Amino acid sequence: MKKILSVVISAVIASQSNAGIRQYSADLENSHWQVSDNSRLNCTLTHMIPNYGEAKFTSKANRNNNMLFELDMLRLPDNYSLAEVRSVAPNFRPGIGDYTIADMKLHKQFSPSLDKKIAWTMLNELEQGMNPTFYYNDWYSDNDKVAVGLSTARFTRAYKEFIGCVGNLLNYSFDDIAYTVLNYQSNSDKFTKASERRMAMISEYLKLDTELELVLIDAYSDSYGGRWNNLKLSEKRANKIREYFEKNGIDAARIEARGFGEKRHIASNETTLGRGQNRRVVIHMEKPQEF
Known part of the structure; x- marks a missing residue:
């Protein structure tokens, strides 16, 4: 009970x-x-x-x-x-x-x-x-x-x-690659090994993200070799990256490539290390703003 x-x-x-x-x-x-x-x-x-x-x-x-x-x-x-x-x-x-x-x-x-x-x-x-x-x-x-x-x-x-x-997610995000600096070998449009790895990451991301609004490619050189030659070399570097992205399916209308030659140095050209830093391409990617 x-x-x-x-x-x-x-x-x-x-x-x-x-x-x-x-x-x-x-x-x-x-x-x-x-x-x-x-x-x-x-x-x-x-x-x-x-x-x-x-x-x-x-x-x-x-x-x-x-x-x-x-x-x-x-x-x-x-x-x-x-x-x-x-x-x-x-x-x-x-x-x-x-x-x-x-x-x-x-x-x-x-x-x-x-x-x-x-x-x-x-x-x-x-x-x-x-x-x-x-x-x-x-x-x-x-x-x-x-x-x-x-x-x-x-x-x-x-x-x-x-x-x-x-x-299966990528182990890096948009923020990790949105602003990337790539460096080159001297008097060449060939990447260093670190830059090659970075380009592979960027290329993989660009294939997946269809929301990217603009890819800016700005190329620079060191001060050795003559200004005109350096300007043309920087343009060649920028255009080569643009072509690389286009081959990987990125709309050409969303890519802007520019060469600046010896302008905007970020280090001294008196040292090997400084010249290596100046031989660079900056890739900046933008997405539409969220409100």
Whole structure:
């Protein structure tokens, strides 16, 4: 009898604790996970939450492994508060306790996000069949709470595709190569070995990124060999790089190549090291500004 009474009391407490909670999550029928971006530059795994918004995990090409989670709300926060992020077992797995993963800051009129470690933890919980869930107070009623859950339904296949994409990302970003200085051998249009490696990186990136607006190629020389010859040599160096990019599929209209000869030295021409620094090509790439 005591055991039955205990079960009834627990059920009543659970019912009371759920009162005033607005719950948002996808059920088995409308749960969809998909990889919306799959390239060597960007990987994005998305999950629609009916009547609430979209959950997004994103990783981008970079020298360091990275991951970002963003909760893109249809109705943005109206004030600053905190949401508790918990790992919750689905109803069909009774007896498994939930636990707090982290707190997430909610800033007024901004979609909240979580950084690398927490984002990976959430993905690991989903992989193990748990539901990462966000709990926070309603912005207009302190007595009402909101619960937003990520469903594990149809997660596995999309997650495998996403992990494959992340593993194939470039290990450098646009910022790493947006401004590049290449150096040459003396009285030649041949690169040093370091410059050859850099050109290979730039070429690979240009093939993948179709958003590049302009590629500026500015070539310079040292002061040995005569001004006219140095001007022509710098123009030859710039044009050779432009032709290289065009052969790799870059629209010629987006490439501007110029030779400046002995102008704009950055080091003394009295030393071998200084002359090596002056024999250079500067490649500057621009993307459309984001607003």
